[in-house]
Amino acid sequence: MCEFCSEHGDGKVWFKNAANYSKDLVSDLARREYINNFFTTTMEQGAVTIGRLETLYGKKNRLPDRIVQPMIAKAKEEHFGQVVTIEDIRELVGKAATVVRLPCACRWVSQRTENRCCYSVSYSPDAWYKDLDMGYFGLAQDQGLESLTPDQAIKQMEKLEQDGAVHTIWTMLTPFIGAICNCQPTDCLGLRTMAIDVETMFRGEKQAVVNEEECIGCGSCEDACHFGAISSISVSGEDKAHIHGSACFGCGLCRTVCPSDALSMVTRS
């Protein structure tokens, strides 16, 4: 169990605690202001900072602790993420009262391309996300926020997973959970920070394990894993997948592509 579960989980995994989606949290004035300005401040400033840090990391292959530690501490207070599985998505989205899909802010901030793979939910009829400014994407509010049923949203996210997306959730002033996302590591600002050793998100609660008896050594899982967490080993002269647990982000993409049902997701040890 992570520090967020201890602080914000109320005995559960923190992102399954309904209180972390509640309208009580959104009634907080500081949070409302944060949400109002989210794209123009958090996203725009974050993209500039990450670009600079990637350049520095490229030269030194590491970043100084005096930069990294305050960034992580700020992220934990404001906008922190975690990888979740498709089972978690079905549970979180399936019981939402309202669901919207909106453009991906990471892709917009870095490429000015509209790619709708970001979702927000509310567990009461109050739609807090109306405070998110769709004018940032050059859209009217009702064009930016597209209402869906929970089933529609889940089906879309299942398809996004088949296309290689990693599901993540994000706070907007922790512990309020504002975004349920579907990310590609090269596009997602959060996953980009992980690549330069700035931990602005937790890996998933789960990790992949392989059943060697079922594995036919096809290599599809190794190709699908964005995080280099799978290699091939020889077992009694046959190729088998091998999961490096500490590198596994717990996304479940390997399981999705496995033709032999040889992979499963278990609670991280």
Ligand code: SF4
């Ligand atoms: S976290 Fe993922 S889906 Fe959300 S805005 Fe960033 S890349 Fe897009």
Ligand code: SF4
């Ligand atoms: S090993 Fe599987 S679950 Fe772990 S990061 Fe790679 S694709 Fe995701």
Ligand code: SF4
């Ligand atoms: S995709 Fe499945 S069968 Fe293929 S190597 Fe990976 S675990 Fe083995």
